[in-house]
Amino acid sequence: MSQISTAIATRDNGPAAVVEQYRESLALVMPSHLQQRVGAWIRNTQGLLRRDSKLMEAAQNDVGQFVAVLMDAARLGLEPGTEHYYLVPRWNNKKRATEVTGVRGYQGEIELMYRAGAVSSVIVEVVHTQDQFRFRPGRDARPVHDIDWDLEDRGSLRLVYAYAVMKDGATSKVVVLNRQHIAAARAKSDSAAKDWSPWNTDEEAMWLKTAAHRLTKWVPTSAEYLREQIRAQVAVESEQRPEPLPVAPPPAPGTVDADPDDEGPIDGELVD
Template sequence: MTDQTVSNAIAVRDTGPAAMVEQYRAEYAALMPSHINPDQWVRLAVGAIRGDKNLVTAAQNDVGVFLRELRTAARLGLEPGTEQFYLTPRKSKAHGGRKIIKGIVGYQGIVELIYRAGAVSSVIVEAVRANDSFTYTPGRDERPVHGIDWFGAERGDLVGVYAYAVMKDGATSKVVVLNRQQVMAAKAKSDGAHSDYSPWNTNEEAMWLKTAARRLAKWVPTSAEYMREQLRAQAEVAAENPSDSALPPAPLETTDPDDEDDEPIEAEFVDDDQTGGEA
């Protein structure tokens, strides 16, 4: 490889989507909750985009959308490119069928938001497989009894999932139990579920867990109020210093027919019937 080739490669890298994340480091840091380490967050975002050529291509197709999705992750205080906040390439009708970046809050992100509210001591979200034992009778049992033979034969196919939280006072929250049919119904509402890059296809069990965690989030405190206070403070600062934010504005066309519209809105989990689906 010649010196000129190396120089060209560096120039492309330094003007690509990853470089844009670095460029707007301060702006993303201003959006994050105070407990988030901005340097670590940026490293995760840059590592995720540089480590997958499909993500690079999708981000280059519309860098503004990519930066907007990262803005959502920053506001929620979730780690991009992890099971807290997936970054996936998704075909967009508004972009002529080309792929753009779609951010999807994962089950670990939902659990993080529940913990952050400070009302629970633990959150349990588990998948049940065909060879596991599982018993739970609402009204009789406080919590499910789930038996797993960790050292025996294969656990078998996914058959269900459940979630509950133990509150700080020791009480048990509502227990959410979903069977395969219910999980598949949630999957069917997701416009992007059949994409090769959808977490439904790359990490199916995690999406089963997300479906249960998302239902649980309706019954336990989340960090919604915490996030509202953060955003209110940021809005006040922005109003006083309108030139401080250098992040590109979100595109005027903020919705896309291919989008999954079930994600948290500023950390509030909206009802399935209102959203039309789960990621």
């Protein structure tokens, strides 16, 4: 087969073409707000493959795995290849080849919290060595973070924290992680040592992502939460709704209600 024929076959059967072939399946699992722009979602994904040769190679090595990752992003309603949802080539020792894996970014974690409908705001911030930070669990409802914006260099990353303000005004659990916590999270990543890993290309974003992900243990991230709230509200309203008063059945056709003062026939004496 010539190089041109090989290129055409790759184009028609490669990962970019497969994405288009799965258009209906992807749209089926997407949230309703994303289904209207499934075409743009697919084109953006195909563009990622064309621009990133390592990602294309990993997708070609295992197209099924690549499609599974895209289905996960579609189900969550997140845009692949962005800070919402990273597409990362990862080495698979068993296959002796790279494959595509999906990693939710911190913006994706936050979007899922908002979409669940339980929070009014989500705060995720990093603390640098030149910042002032104070949080005393059990005494402070929320952290106090002071930044000197006139500093040209705020120093290296020191801490990261995350919390949510719920719809009723309450504050969720406050997550505070230090450099040791982040190092432990990074050590669990198979691709952390790779140059293309987000741990190396966007370290601050991964600090934020780690804190946001920890926060999801205490804050709803599924739209099912909102549906359950609606169902519960409907159930309460139905219980509080008064029972309808019984209605007497209508009289049978051809009958007339008796006069309540009528004592019935009276025996009497016939008079000539």
